Amino acid sequence: MLGKRSRLFFGISVGALIISIILAVWGFPKIIRSQIQKNIQLDNSSMMYEKWRVLPMPLKFKITVFNVTNTEEINNGKKPKLQEIGPFVYKEYRERTVLGYGDNDTIKYMLKKTFIFDAEESAPFSEDDMVTVINFSYMAALITINDMMPALVSTLNMGFQEMYSQYGLDDPFITVKARDLFFDGLFLNCRGNHSSLALICSQISTTSPPTMRPTEDGSGFYFSMFSHLNRTASGPYSMVRGIENVKELGHIVSYKEKTFMNNWGSDPYCGQLNGSDSSIYPPIDENNVPKRLYTFQPDICRSIYVDFMSKTNIFNMSAYYYELSESAFASKSANPDNKCYCKKNWSGNHDGCLLMGVMNLFPCQQAPAIASLPHFYLASEELLEFFDGGIKPDKEKHKSYIMLEPNTGAVLKGVQRLQFNVELRQMKIPQLMKVPTGLFPMLWIEESAEVPPSIQEELQQNLKLIGYANTARWVILALAIIAAVVSTIVVVRATLPGWSGRNSVFVLRPTNVNGIDLNKG
Template structure:
């Protein structure tokens, strides 16, 4: 009876071990991944949905302006000396409006950003701070006109200089609030036929950086005013219900699946997310690159994996902007379709590392780079006598991703806006300056800290996942020990043959006996 019970116990323990192996190797991971997917997918019932729809924290939006300190020297042909003033810090709130759901597991929405000046974070700086900067709108108009009709540019210049406030130099002094959001007034009531021509063109095709004055007698030019309290989109994004690895992938913007500005389907591809949501990371196949789409530059960019790092007592994957994103076509042939000629008097835009021409995207000769020309050509730095000092810690773009959920633990995106200051002999304001790429300002957008409540929520989830992981392997260990114990019971009960101990024991064949008293 004891032998039969031992065998039964052993059989049951083997079944338990098999179940434990299946659960440990497949069951527990499957259950955990299913629950994570339900939590992060863009569905009304998920934990992520409301946080995605209305960002529960304010991002930081910081602006650093390049104040020009030696205007007279620049006008005399000397190198610029710049002074960085900032950061001017704003709180950025984001809210999405869901427009509907599409086929292929997508959601359609618009995004509204709202900016609020953060006086405490800005310290002594106020929005009334005056700065002397390159006259961005004037240089924009001059360079655009120069490409279209260089012969009549001297006749247009008088009107342009009055309209854009550049009577003596290509520089202007302005309050930052007017430059950023409120707008600098451009007066259409001036009695000049050329100004009437300019204003007529603006009325017919108003650029995004300008808004019509309420009295209809002019326009306000600002760099970021079009972003504030304005619905951007629509976007169409994958919800991640059918394939969690596709969560957040943007499949269309303004109902277009390809950005046609570049005249090439490769450069026009929509890759990645909007940089606020990423899918969980399969740690057996960690992506070397993560992609994100930027509508303001009409293209997708990417960050490359640096490695695994600890942050907030959690393990995360650290990515940073790749040097090849804005590389010259000689360094990165894939960038050749982003190249446009004649953005510079010296270069076609593809010979220099670290810059990108936004003319096809914005219809204006704006050039973007990383702040202080970080990762860009040394040639750009040689144009200045001071104020441009690239620093990886200050000017790099990066993101930390928590692998289990794909949550962004920390991230900053940094970009600089530039325009060419070009020597044009028949334009008085430009006849004596040196030609070079001139920076206006750089922005920093993202979150460098995580609120305590969100951090605790994520850490608690990590703790639970840790307990599940421990339970997974503990179950396997217990099942193995029980199986070993059952095997011992079977052996000791005599229900299974075993090798005898060696000390003076003998093995007898069946049918033979041994008489130790038998004589010889």
């Protein structure tokens, strides 16, 4: 009877062990992955959906201006001396309007950003501070004209003098309030006597650059660097929802109904839409950590990547740290893939491919703006030689990076920095007759975010549950192994000579006590 029971116990324990192995190796991980996917996929019922649709906390949008301190010397051919003023800090709120759902597990939406000045964070700086900067719109227009029709530069410059009459146009610099430069706008007059002014204003009206908005009375335009971000929503975007394949979660498949950015010609590398919109990423498989993460940046009409650097810890959570490396904005000699970004000369000394660390935005913005990292970090040292002070690259201050929680793909902390430059070019007009030619920075921006304490706590609780589930699968497996070992011992001992089922399964029946043979009689 005991033998039958021990064999039954053995069979059950072996069956439990097999089931435990399956659960530990396949079942529990699948259940955990399935639950994570339900929480992070872009579906009305998921925990992530509403946080993705309306960002629960504002990003920090910081603007630092390069104030020009020696305009007279520059006008006479000397090197520029610059002074950083800022940062001017804005709260950046993001809200998405869902337009519908498409094929291939996609969601279609518009993205609206709203910027509100944060006086407390900005102190001691205010929006009313006066700054002297390179006249970005003026230089951009002159360079465009000079590259297309150099003979018209002098004639059209007379129209520009009327356009900028409110500020004076004695040189390529302008002194204005920070608020006007950033969002409110610098008034550009279109009512004057010179015929070239009408031609300039007509061209602005036709091309409708995003940095220009017409006045209500039709008397001119307002130029500002960022008001277009505050006025209109961008998109539509089409993004993978991650319901069918969580590894594709957040991938942008089209922007403004385009699946390819033809600003850079037909080259498949530069024109590809690759990566997310920087708000959401798929979970990271710790056995197959991606070497690069991509984000699509509509303001520069291309995808940018960050490279994996290390595994780290932040907010008491494990994180994967990615950083923008020099290859993203590298020259074609350093990164041959970037050759398709070489589109238009920015200087008479160049062939259309820029120096290390800078990118021509003309094909994207239809204006000769040049992007770089702040202070020309990771750029050619040749760019630094143009200045006599105020430009000093610093990795910790000027790098861009992101930290992701691997189980959920949540962005724990991220910083993205970008500098806007325009060429200061010597030309045969009074304002530019003696200036040195070189790439001149106007300002740089920083967008940063980190999860607030409330969401940190939520993530930590979810990770604890994942930890408990992982612990449970190994505990169950350990108990199953113990049960299998015990049952094996029972079966083996049950087959030994002298075994009796009437005694404890671990005690053999005695045959002799105090010299008396118990088996007799």
